[in-house]
Amino acid sequence: MRVLISVDMEGATGVCHPDHLMPGGQDYEAARRWLTGDVNAAIRGAKAAGATDVLVADGHGTMRNIILEQLDPLARLLTGPAQVRNRPLCQLGALEHGVYDAAFMIGHHTRAGTPGGLLAHTWVGRLVHEIRLNGKPASESWLNAAILGHYGVPVVTASGADEYGRQMREDFGDGFVFAEVKQTLGPTAIVTLSLETAQARIEEAAREGLAKGGEPLVVEKPVVLELELHTDAMRAQALELGGEPVGRLGLRFTADDMVAAAEQLWRALAHTLREDAAFLK
Numbered sequence: 142m143r144v145l146i147s148v149d150m151e152g153a154t155g156v157c158h159p160d161h162l163m164p165g166g167q168d169y170e171a172a173r174r175w176l177t178g179d180v181n182a183a184i185r186g187a188k189a190a191g192a193t194d195v196l197v198a199d200g201h202g203t204m205r206n207i208i209l210e211q212l213d214p215l216a217r218l219l220t221g222p223a224q225v226r227n228r229p230l231c232q233l234g235a236l237e238h239g240v241y242d243a244a245f246m247i248g249h250h251t252r253a254g255t256p257g258g259l260l261a262h263t264w265v266g267r268l269v270h271e272i273r274l275n276g277k278p279a280s281e282s283w284l285n286a287a288i289l290g291h292y293g294v295p296v297v298t299a300s301g302a303d304e305y306g307r308q309m310r311e312d313f314g315d316g317f318v319f320a321e322v323k324q325t326l327g328p329t330a331i332v333t334l335s336l337e338t339a340q341a342r343i344e345e346a347a348r349e350g351l352a353k354g355g356e357p358l359v360v361e362k363p364v365v366l367e368l369e370l371h372t373d374a375m376r377a378q379a380l381e382l383g384g385e386p387v388g389r390l391g392l393r394f395t396a397d398d399m400v401a402a403a404e405q406l407w408r409a410l411a412h413t414l415r416e417d418a419a420f421l422k
């Protein structure tokens with residue numbers, strides 16, 4: 142059994158503040174260890190359920206957060222910035238999705254605009270007001286699940302904060318197993334479990350999710366992705382590469398399938414970031 146783990150950092154055990162999220166921030170190095178611990182717990186659970194191959198896709202910021210020397214030896218690591226030429230699908234990268242049996246979302250978070258959401262955003266907080274997939278406001282987990290669904294891969298396990306779990310339940314129903322590792326008090330405050338307790342929960346959720354299995358997310362075609370930005374200038378720049386203007390600050394991409402639509406969306410966002418996006422270098 143082959144498992145892909147899509148990793149973000151905002152939902153990792155203990156993480157609650159922008160300082161945890163970028164190199165140079167206070168406690169970033171500690172947060173990397175917490176994140177790597179969560180990922181290793183998911184890998185242990187996957188092994189217990191019979192996984193023989195695990196690809197971990199580091200999908201946060203610089204996408205170089207996971208500490209390689211601490212990573213479980215079963216896993217391979219997809220790492221490196223989400224320049225369009227490298228990772229046209231942003232968090233997942235484009236490798237071998239066809240061969241995975243199941244996916245986990247570890248350390249993900251709620252979508253942009255979630256009231257009181259912990260570090261809530263969708264792909265690029267300072268640009269994106271909302272992303273809609275076929276008219277429905279989409280979290281990063283929903284976008285990634287739709288990309289994975291294109292390749293027939295179901296999301297069976299997720300971990301993160303309580304409100305992320307609730308949003309996942311609204312989006313996905315009961316078709317996955319959730320490990321709650323912290324409670325959200327507000328955008329930058331949590332009550333977190335200890336690393337040991339959280340990791341035990343993640344390990345169990347990973348094992349259970351694979352044992353239970355799930356259905357891939359299949360979205361209707363053609364796929365319509367709408368991107369709503371914060372300002373006119375951002376929209377003008379995003380439109381330089383195509384897309385159709387909608388509303389005052391939005392643009393729309395229509396494509397035959399989810400992968401093609403997501404590639405257009407990420408190309409537009411990366412292009413709009415090009416001036417000062419240190420994390421894409």
Ligand SMILES: [Zn+2]
Pocket residue numbers: 149150151200201202
């Ligand atoms: Zn992130």
